Amino acid sequence: MKEEIKLFRNTKKTRTLLLSSLGVCMLLGLGILYSVGLFDGELKMKPAIFSAAAFLIMLFLTLKTLLSLKDKSPLIELNGQMFVGKTTPISKAFGQVDWIDVKDIQLQKTGGDTLVVVTVGNTDKYAGRLSKMSWNMVFDKSSEQLQLMYSTSEVDIEPKPLFDLFISFWEGSSKKAL
Incomplete structure (x- = not known):
């Protein structure tokens, strides 16, 4: 057994995770646009609120992951x-x-x-x-x-x-x- 092991970020895995997060954000953004009536002129309040809340959470997590890419310390x-x-x-x-x-x-x-x-x-x-x-x-x-x-x-x-x-x-x- 080694004395110490440090495991670092895998940039390929992180990139894949970020791309999937951005994809979900885009889908939620489309859900918001649909819910506010951009496509059919009808406002759907509950789906708009749900989509907006989920979009903000996903956007926050995605931005947090982007900022953590600068951290080169072991995970x-x-x-x-x-x-x-x-x-x-x-x-x-x-x-x-x-x-x-x-x-x-x-x-x-x-x-x-x-x-x-x-x-x-x-x-x-x-x-x-x-x-x-x-x-x-x-x-x-x-x-x-x-x-x-x-x-x-x-x-x-x-x-x-x-x-x-x-x-x-x-x-x-x-x-x-x-």
């Missing part, structure tokens, strides 16, 4: 003691996680993406890193553990190899602890 960084990921908004806000606190790692299919889900115990140590709403999204009350998700949609690796990397570093850190 996922793994070493013997900890890992950091910036592939989802919550993982980016959460920051560094120590391997000693990891309880489980799984692959999970969510929509069109396969995510590496890391279950983290010792939640008191990580309290205060996220807003209350974000904390409630990742905190499982029944097990009192956090579920952090890491995506490969912009990283230069596929889900299964990323999962294998997480597992190997996790197992390597537990052997060092013994």
Whole structure:
């Protein structure tokens, strides 16, 4: 096992993601134009509001992705003691996680993406890193553990190899602890 691995942005994947986002924005823009009656002269208020809201959200996310292209730092960084990921908004806000606190790692299919889900115990140590709403999204009350998700949609690796990397570093850190 290597001492440290840094995974950077795959520009081809990011470009594909941006083009699909722009395509969705264009479709939503056409939906807005249709809803305000540009084509048939009839105003459809509910579809116009829905299309405009979805358009603004998609446009915001697309612009945010465009601005993040300047960031040349690694999106996922793994070493013997900890890992950091910036592939989802919550993982980016959460920051560094120590391997000693990891309880489980799984692959999970969510929509069109396969995510590496890391279950983290010792939640008191990580309290205060996220807003209350974000904390409630990742905190499982029944097990009192956090579920952090890491995506490969912009990283230069596929889900299964990323999962294998997480597992190997996790197992390597537990052997060092013994």
